[in-house]
Amino acid sequence: xxxxxxxxxSADTGLTVRLRQDAPIPLDxxxxxxxxxxxxLVGPSGSGKSTVLRSVAGLxxxxxxxxxxxxxxxxxxxRKVCLAPQRREVGMVFQSYALFPHMTALGNVMxxxxxxxxxxxxxxxxxxxxxxxxxxxxxxxxxxxxGGQQQRVAVARALARDPKVLLLDEPFSAVDRATRQxxxxxxxxLRRELKMPTLLVTHDLxxxxxxxxxxxxxxxxxxxxTGAPMDVKTRPDTVAVARLVDIRNIFEGVVLGHDEGExxxxxxxxxxxxxxxxxxxxxxxxxxSWCIPASHVLLHPPNRPSRGDAENPVEGVITxxxxxxxxVRVEVAxxxxxxxxxxxVLLHVAQRNGLKPGAEVTLTLRAExxxxxxxx
Amino acid sequence: xxxxVLRLLxxxxxxxxxxxxxxxxxxxxxxxxxxxxxxxxxEVADQFTKDTGKTVKLSFGSSGNFHRxxxxxxxxxxxxxxxxxxxxxxxxDGLTQxxxxxxxxxxxxxxxxxxxxxxxxxxxxxxxxxxxxxxVKKFAIAxxxxxxxxxxxxxALKTAGLWEKVEDKLVLGExxxxxxxxxxxxxxxxxxIAYSLALSPKVSALGEFALIPAEWHDPLRxxxxxxxxxxxxxxxxxxxxxxxxxxxxxxxxxxxLPGEM
Amino acid sequence: xxxxxxxxxxxxGAWTIxxxxxxxxxxxxxxxxxSFRGKGLVESLLALPLVLPPTVLGYYLLVSMxxxxxxxxxxxxxTGHGLVFSxxxxxxxxxxxxxxxxxxxxxxxxxxxxxxxxxxxxxxGMSPWRAMLRVELPLAWxxxxxxxxxxxxxxxxxxxxxxxxxxxxxxxxxxxxxxxYDRVQAxxxxxxxxxxxxxxxxxxxxxxxxxxxxNRARVIR
Numbered sequence: 071x072x073x074x075x076x077x078x079x080s081a082d083t084g085l086t087v088r089l090r091q092d093a094p095i096p097l098d099x100x101x102x103x104x105x106x107x108x109x110x111l112v113g114p115s116g117s118g119k120s121t122v123l124r125s126v127a128g129l130x131x132x133x134x135x136x137x138x139x140x141x142x143x144x145x146x147x148x149r150k151v152c153l154a155p156q157r158r159e160v161g162m163v164f165q166s167y168a169l170f171p172h173m174t175a176l177g178n179v180m181x182x183x184x185x186x187x188x189x190x191x192x193x194x195x196x197x198x199x200x201x202x203x204x205x206x207x208x209x210x211x212x213x214x215x216x217g218g219q220q221q222r223v224a225v226a227r228a229l230a231r232d233p234k235v236l237l238l239d240e241p242f243s244a245v246d247r248a249t250r251q252x253x254x255x256x257x258x259x260l261r262r263e264l265k266m267p268t269l270l271v272t273h274d275l276x277x278x279x280x281x282x283x284x285x286x287x288x289x290x291x292x293x294x295x296t297g298a299p300m301d302v303k304t305r306p307d308t309v310a311v312a313r314l315v316d317i318r319n320i321f322e323g324v325v326l327g328h329d330e331g332e333x334x335x336x337x338x339x340x341x342x343x344x345x346x347x348x349x350x351x352x353x354x355x356x357x358x359s360w361c362i363p364a365s366h367v368l369l370h371p372p373n374r375p376s377r378g379d380a381e382n383p384v385e386g387v388i389t390x391x392x393x394x395x396x397x398v399r400v401e402v403a404x405x406x407x408x409x410x411x412x413x414x415v416l417l418h419v420a421q422r423n424g425l426k427p428g429a430e431v432t433l434t435l436r437a438e439x440x441x442x443x444x445x446x
Numbered sequence: 447x448x449x450x451v452l453r454l455l456x457x458x459x460x461x462x463x464x465x466x467x468x469x470x471x472x473x474x475x476x477x478x479x480x481x482x483x484x485x486x487x488x489e490v491a492d493q494f495t496k497d498t499g500k501t502v503k504l505s506f507g508s509s510g511n512f513h514r515x516x517x518x519x520x521x522x523x524x525x526x527x528x529x530x531x532x533x534x535x536x537x538x539d540g541l542t543q544x545x546x547x548x549x550x551x552x553x554x555x556x557x558x559x560x561x562x563x564x565x566x567x568x569x570x571x572x573x574x575x576x577x578x579x580x581x582v583k584k585f586a587i588a589x590x591x592x593x594x595x596x597x598x599x600x601x602a603l604k605t606a607g608l609w610e611k612v613e614d615k616l617v618l619g620e621x622x623x624x625x626x627x628x629x630x631x632x633x634x635x636x637x638x639i640a641y642s643l644a645l646s647p648k649v650s651a652l653g654e655f656a657l658i659p660a661e662w663h664d665p666l667r668x669x670x671x672x673x674x675x676x677x678x679x680x681x682x683x684x685x686x687x688x689x690x691x692x693x694x695x696x697x698x699x700x701x702x703l704p705g706e707m
Numbered sequence: 708x709x710x711x712x713x714x715x716x717x718x719x720g721a722w723t724i725x726x727x728x729x730x731x732x733x734x735x736x737x738x739x740x741x742s743f744r745g746k747g748l749v750e751s752l753l754a755l756p757l758v759l760p761p762t763v764l765g766y767y768l769l770v771s772m773x774x775x776x777x778x779x780x781x782x783x784x785x786t787g788h789g790l791v792f793s794x795x796x797x798x799x800x801x802x803x804x805x806x807x808x809x810x811x812x813x814x815x816x817x818x819x820x821x822x823x824x825x826x827x828x829x830x831x832g833m834s835p836w837r838a839m840l841r842v843e844l845p846l847a848w849x850x851x852x853x854x855x856x857x858x859x860x861x862x863x864x865x866x867x868x869x870x871x872x873x874x875x876x877x878x879x880x881x882x883x884x885x886x887x888y889d890r891v892q893a894x895x896x897x898x899x900x901x902x903x904x905x906x907x908x909x910x911x912x913x914x915x916x917x918x919x920x921x922n923r924a925r926v927i928r
Contacts, residue, residue: 129826156831162830172845181841182831358833406751460869476876484893494874503877506893519789522876623892648894 081200082141085235085267091133095121097291120269121236127162128155139234161228162189165240167220169212176208182230217247228280228296228394236268287311304363312361316355318412320361321420325352340405344382346440359443366439367413370432382435388427450673476503478512479526481621482640486699490692500679508621508674509549510592523680529594530669546671550701554598555644557629557655568656570606586628586637588619595622599638601663641700709879709902717888723801724855727809735813756804768800769898782804792874803857816850849920853911860913
């Protein structure tokens with residue numbers, strides 16, 4: 071469960087993607103998305119997320135690799151197969167929605183139904199618009215629709231083709247926060263009915279965690295880690311992934327020993343010995359990077375003595391407090407060599423406990439959260 | 447609504463296409479004529495249509511330009527030049543049926559519009575005096591490069607010894623008809639144009655004129671010819687131009703006719 | 708009023724835009740969406756008639772299509788009449804001189820269609836042909852119409868090239884612009900005045916129409 075298994079690239083159902091190229095955009099991406107699964111491609115801007123998506127849609131032709139859907143090759147560089155977008159059954163929602171400005175909402179949806187008769191198209195398009203809660207707005211032109219409504223039309227249009235793969239390119243980036251939250255719910259509802267694989271491109275980890283079954287971290291065109299969102303977010307494979315999933319507390323320690331019976335690996339850091347999940351693949355006495363998500367760091371204020379049962383207690387001094395709305399970002403210096411742990415504390419908690427810079431505190435680093443990282 | 451109007455507008459050129467396409471097909475022959483014939487030949491052609499029921503289309507311009515156009519394959523069936531040299535050259539190139547016939551000899555006149563500092567003096571003495579005192583700012587003739595009447599005007603001015611004095615004041619018409627237009631519409635003090643044009647009601651109303659001695663320039667021997675493209679209507683017109691009715695018209699416009707020299 | 712000349716001019720304009728419509732769409736689309744080496748050169752060449760004196764173009768056409776040129780001889784052998792001083796020659800000249808008037812507005816119109824909208828058409832399963840009919844042309848339509856209106860009006864007014872390549876043959880190459888010139892020479896100021904007033908009115912309408920179309924294009928986006 072902890073070892074990431076590389077998915078076999080020969081699925082009969084669902085989407086498999088393997089792309090390689092050095093220039094102009096470096097690509098080294100591998101992913102599998104099963105029917106009904108939502109896979110979120112996450113990475114910073116310029117990481118190649120959209121290029122991967124466009125390669126699946128047939129809007130971009132990479133140098134080498136393969137894209138198959140339900141066992142059929144859409145792209146196979148070795149066999150010189152590259153189907154045009156029209157011949158790949160994809161439904162795509164563009165970042166800017168790319169609605170046809172001269173067609174009504176209904177017209178936009180019907181435009182993607184070239185494979186049906188006129189009467190079928192009309193009925194089905196109305197159904198789809200109803201499904202995305204746009205009944206009554208069928209005859210509006212895109213310019214007369216709000217951002218959220220436009221996004222819904224784009225989703226309905228993407229589904230209109232009865233696609234074998236649904237592709238969503240940052241579909242929530244152009245709407246306000248409130249609308250976005252509403253659209254999350256709608257998409258989550260909608261996806262219960264969707265039988266096809268869905269690729270969601272986003273730069274927002276939270277969004278990916280909310281909507282996706284699988285998270286795939288992409289960096290400079292390379293897929294670094296794929297797994298369940300919680301796993302990837304708390305147990306990144308490498309230092310690079312840890313940084314990409316926004317873990318700040320990354321340090322260097324030493325592997326002190328493994329206890330197979332207890333399922334524990336002992337880690338030495340700043341004169342402390344921590345217990346963490348068993349990772350026998352790390353050799354004894356080796357230097358190792360490790361991380362802990364802020365959510366696994368607990369703070370014991372100075373006026374309340376730490377409970378004796380605390381795991382991995384560490385003493386430190388608060389060096390900085392930065393108020394960020396409802397929370398405070400607290401930085402605690404550990405030992406004397408400049409290492410510091412960062413964690414968020416709720417504002418009222420910080421106030422109640424009289425936290426302030428210079429205060430001595432004890433931290434608990436929960437063993438569950440301590441995670442050893444491989445080198446990049 | 448606007449969409450529909452736009453579509454309709456888009457279709458308009460197609461209607462135009464359908465309506466106008468047949469206009470291109472033409473059975474009426476086209477005839478190229480020197481500009482000095484502007485009024486005389488138009489009258490002859492009208493008479494021809496009245497007498498025979500057949501029509502020809504006339505195109506007036508400088509003889510030199512028509513000469514070039516016929517060489518390039520222009521579809522003229524008959525060519526009435528103001529200078530027989532052009533006709534003989536085309537004949538040598540094998541573009542005509544024969545060497546054609548002399549149909550008229552032209553004369554040139556000095557024409558001055560009302561209010562001009564010049565007097566209509568065929569001996570050009572008044573022009574000489576006016577040039578001396580500098581009251582002539584502009585003087586119109588046809589372009590001697592390719593218009594026979596321009597060449598005759600230049601010869602006459604040279605004979606009178608005025609060429610050098612008048613040269614930088616000249617406005618050159620593309621053909622003699624345009625020169626007449628320049629000379630009479632106030633843009634110039636006057637000009638030397640074809641007698642045939644000056645005699646037309648339209649031009650004679652615009653100024654006074656006087657004949658310039660015929661000996662002052664090479665005779666304007668005007669020759670016409672049928673090209674290789676000539677059809678029956680044109681052949682009939684060619685004959686008609688030599689018939690008495692047409693000769694009378696030419697005579698009325700001041701031409702000297704062959705056999706009367 | 709020289710109806711024959713007007714009819715000829717309208718016919719010339721109609722033929723010109725009938726040819727430039729497909730040519731302009733193909734070239735304008737190509738220039739709008741493709742980048743390739745030498746694109747700047749192609750665009751400059753196509754814009755050349757905007758700055759080239761019409762007489763220069765007229766001269767080269769006369770030389771290249773004349774009775775002694777290979778093209779002229781071939782045409783004469785094929786059709787029995789020459790290319791210069793013929794309506795066909797005039798259409799060719801008119802198409803060439805109107806290339807920038809037709810292509811540039813069309814290119815701008817196609818450039819204004821966002822890339823993702825075109826991609827969306829493909830992702831909706833539309834064939835390239837269908838995408839052109841259903842999405843590209845409707846969006847580029849005001850620009851295309853502007854191009855046609857401008858070309859048509861410009862054809863009606865073209866003088867230099869028409870005179871050089873066409874001569875002034877009634878019913879064949881004597882367009883309304885030439886007819887005006889001709890009527891002035893013939894001391895027929897009345898006819899020249901009527902025809903000039905007609906062209907003036909027509910030009911005003913044309914400019915007005917092209918402004919309406921441009922504004923309309925802005926409303927759609």
